[in-house]
Amino acid sequence: MSRARVVVLGAGPAGATVALGLQRLGYQVCVVSEWRRFAAVEGVSQRVLDGLRQAGLLRALACAAAPSPRRVAWNGARQLLNQEFLLDRRRFDAALREDLRAAGVELIEARVRQVDSTAHGHRLSIEPGATLLADFLVEARGRQAPLAGRRWRGPETLSLLNHWQEAAGQPASAVESRADGWAWMARLADGRCYWQLTLDAASAELPGKEQLAAYCAERRGQSALARELFGAQALQPVSLYARSSTATLFHEAGGANWLRVGDAAMAVDPLSGNGIFQSLSSALQAPAVINTLLSQPQFGELALRFHQARVEHLFRRFARTGRDFYALEQRWPQQPFWRSRSGWPDSEPLHAGADFSQLRVERAPVLRGALIDEAEVVVTADQPLGIWHLQGLELAPIVRSLQQGQLDQALAALPVEHKRMVQGWLLAQGYKP
Template sequence: MTELSIAVLGAGPAGAAVALGLRRLGYQTCVVSEWRRFAAVEGVSQRVLDGLRQAGLERALASADAPTPRKVLWNGDGQSINQECLLDRPRFDAAIREDLYAAGVAVIEARVLRVESSADGHLIHLDSGEPLRADFLVEARGRQAPLAGGRLRGPETLSLLNQWQESPGRPGSAVESLADGWSWMARLADGRCYWQVTLDANSGELPAKDELSAYCARRRGDSVLVRRLFGDVALQPASLHARSSTAILFHEAGGPNWLRVGDAAMAVDPLSGNGIFQSLSSALQAPAVINTLLQCPERADLAQRFHQQRVEQLFLRFARTGRDFYAMEQRWSEQPFWRDRRQWPDAEPLHTPPDFGQVRVQRLPVIRGDLIDEAEVVVTADQPLGIWHLQGIELAPIVRSALRGELEPVLVALPVEQRRMVQGWLLGQGYRP
């Protein structure tokens, strides 16, 4: 039996980001993962590339293709005003492993059969034979992670991914709304083609499993964007992989000796935001949380609260973003697919208008160095978890002075550039002298 300090289950972006962060903190870390069982491609934005760079996933970052134009046909309007970088997931996943190897992180390619957990640690049974023993466990297996514990689920959603091969050509991607869902499609320069349709999982219109491939081919034949992006091969049945796209938020994202990150903590609707970005968003904070749980157990409640609050807040932001995108499609607003998703998860606005009268100072958990600590932060309607610093300037003392009507002496003491930056931030929060 191999003794390990920390085991990370899953070598996707979230698991790798946590493992690299823990390695930098000096922890002995092992990543357990099996290879992806199906080919896929994803379109990512610049903020995803920035997140990969921040996580230290340089080889994974380099595997992204150059930006290509993305066509959008939504609510009857056609646009081609933005770009996305296409990621070949098998190549991307292999690059992640190279980043882990280069950092000295042990990687075991195996399938996890089951995990036995207790207050003393975790026993991880693998299909490769010998079990692993870990003091701390990071669950990063995405949607494949065991669905234990209470959770919030959005409308049941199914995505059908099709792949086929055409001649090499110009890459590109597109997205379009449909009467009962929406589709995303991409063509790589080497001629590999992908088309994914996202539908209500409970729809009575879906055919039997063995008829899905032909069903998808017929639907592609009705799409103007498909005919523009692909050749005639796109109108034929293709290989198919079905997967759940239901939004899920776990009410318990961590404990004294375990933590959920990425899709294993919160999985969002694919329209809500790029999955890689949300995975990195929760994973980049995890090393400080784990370090606190192991080095400062007296702060365990604080560290767990910090992680849970940020997971929940990230989830709500992504879910509300998706809700607003769904609401933009007006043609089929009363169809079940669109009706259910334009109202979920709530009616709260994605962004709240600034109101300095609602700004307050509160003590909340923050990342201080490599640990979770408590500090005075500024809470606003749009930032309920608080803002500690503005480019190195602590905001709480400034806001307290503004609330007392004594801001001028504080601003005068700042260098000119910092003063202008603070003034701009205050005005953005609705402050009026």
């Protein structure tokens, strides 16, 4: 038997980010992961690449192809909307492992058969019969992670991923709405092609498993975008992988000696286009949360509150992003797929308008160096978790001075550039001198 202080389950972007962050803090870390079971490609934004760079995943970052235009056919209109970087997930996953090995993180490529947990630690049974002990466990196996625990689920969603090989050509991607769902498609420069159809799991009228590949080929043949993007091979049945893509949020993302990160904590609707970004967002904060739980357990409840609040905040932001894009499609409002998604998760706006009357100062958990601490933050209509610093300047004392009628004195003590920055921020919040 071997023993690791922290064991991370999963070597995707979330698991790799947590492992590297913990190792920098001096923890003994072991990552246990099996390979992805299917070939896939993802389109990501510049902020995903920025997140990979911040996490130190430079080999994984280098896997991103040059930006390519994304065609969008939605609500009867067609346009070129932004650009996205295409990631071959098998190459990307291999590069994540290279980043871990290069940093000296122990990596075990194996399937976890069973996890037995107590308040004193965790005992993992991994193939082909080995045992691993951990003081702290990080669950980062994405949507495939065991689903024990209470969770909030969005409309049940099914995605059918198809892939095949064509001749090399110009990389491109596209998304289009259909009466019963939507399809995302991409081709890489080496001719690998991907097409994914996303449907409502409850209302989709699908044939049996043996006919699914032919069904998808027929659906591609009905798409003008697919005929433009792909060659004749797209009209034939090809390799297919079916998976759930239901949005999921766990009500409890951590405990005294365990933490969920990435898709294992919350998995968003793929239409939001933020899967890897949200994984990185929750994982970048996790090392400080874990460090607090292990080194300063008296602040453990504060650290868990910090992690849970940010996981839930991200989930709702991404869910509302998807909702608003679904709502733009007006041709089939009574179809079950569109009816259930254009109003979920709620009717709250994605971004709340500025409202100076809602500004208030509260004590809340904050990230201070490599630990979670508590400080006074300024809560706004659009930032319910609160803002601690504005480019290094604490905001709470400024807002308190304003509320006490002493803003001029507080601003007079600041350098000119800070004074202008604070004045601009207050005006953006609806403040009227």
